[in-house]
Amino acid sequence: MDDYTQGAARERIFETITLILERGLTFARNFVFNTSETLDAEAFEPSRLPSDQQNRLLRSFNRHWNITGFTEDELDRHPGLEPIEADIETHAVIVAIVRSMMPHAVVGGEEASDADWAVVDAAPLGTIIYSVDAIDGSLPYDSMTFGFSVNVSVHVRRESGDELLAVGIANSSGYIAIWDTVGVHAGTVGDVLQIIAEPLVADDIRAETVAAVAAQGKDRSLADELLNDLDLILSTLGGAPVSLGLVVGRLGAIVSFKPQAIHDAVYLPILTSLGITIVTSDGRLIDSGSVGAYFTKVGRDENGVILRPVPAFVAARNPITAHRLREKLFGPLPESDR
Incomplete structure (x- = not known):
């Protein structure tokens, strides 16, 4: 059995994740400046090109690989808002990076097509699988130009399921964090990442600051208890783009109601490794020993809908805050579970 958790294999995966995060973020930021120019490149190595050349190469890449976006049926099954053009094209850039760095790996994720997912579903044992969300937070991305991230997780297919090897996030502020079997690596895009054992900011945590995944009206109603709590400083732009606020900032908590x-929850292995308390809506603790159980199947259900195995949860720097928010939002636990 191949061991992808150490040595050259681990380093190759780490390098690929870093390129995905840095190039994906750069491409997404510069997407508005894309032109219709094409680039005639004999060597297909987009990960080694400056971002402006990547933009031009992408046009050729799309024509060569026949990337045309989603069908109507795929759009009907797509979670959340309809993907914007930047979502699809940034995903294509990431696919190109994976193909150039690890030709035998396969790629699924938020903007993967039915054909892409069919390849993931049929992948044999030992296959490396990348699951990506090219632009997590596309609404703030194209309306406010901040508050988004590039997310990636890497698995290897085993008989027992898809074994999690590594995850990574780069947010629109340029912060980056990668988790693998060595530990959590954090820093800023373009710089050498440092291994950390605890959040970079340990003092003056603003426990009253909460980021909830509740920007849309249908989700905002779930945050009524938070919106009505005058002691809290609340943002409804929660999730992966702000998760690094628990790592390099002073954010108090993140809440996911659903x-x-x-690919949405790639930050959980990072947070658990740093000792941040995560409690599910039904009161279970997610720690560094159990987090992998939620990441054992990359794929979709029988209706072609992307699986959502990670339950609703609260993640907080302070354990008391985590449990208080959980009870406030999801109700008290039964006596037998206390």
Whole structure:
């Protein structure tokens, strides 16, 4: 059995994740400046090109690989808002990076097509699987130009399921964090990442600051208890883009009201490794020993809908805050579970 958790294999995966995060973020930021120019490149190595050349190469890449976006049926099954053009094209850039760095790996994720997912579903044992959300937070991305992230997780297919090898996030502020079997690596895009054992900011945490995944009206009603609490400083732009606020900032807590897909919740292994308390809506603790159980199947259900195995949860720097928010939002636990 191949061991992808150490040595050259681990380093290759780490390098690929870093390129995905840095190039994906750069491409997304510069997407508005894309032109219709094409680039005639004999060597297909987009990860080694400056971002402006990547933009031009992407046009050729799309024509070569026949990337045309989603069908109507795929759009009907797409979670959340309809993907914008930047979502689809940034995803294509990431696919190109994976193909150039690890040709035998496969890629699924938020903007993966039915054909892409069919390849993931049929992947044999030992296959490396990348699950990506090219632009997590596309609403703030194209309306406010901040508050988004590039998310990636990496698995290897085993008989027992899809084993999690590594995850990574880069947010629109340029902060980056990667978790693998060595630990959590954090820093800023373009710089050498440092291994950390605890959040970079340990003092003066603003426990009253909460970021909830509740920007849309249908989700905002779930945050009524938070919106009506005058002691809290609340943002409704929660999730992966702000998760690094628990790592390099002073954010107090993140709340997810609904189950999440793997590519949405890639920050959980990072947070658990740093000792941040995560409690599910039904009171279970997610720690570094149990977090992998939610990341054992990259794929979709029988209706072609992306699986959402990660339950609703509260993540907080302070354990008391985590449990208080959980009870406030999801109700007291039965006596037998206390």
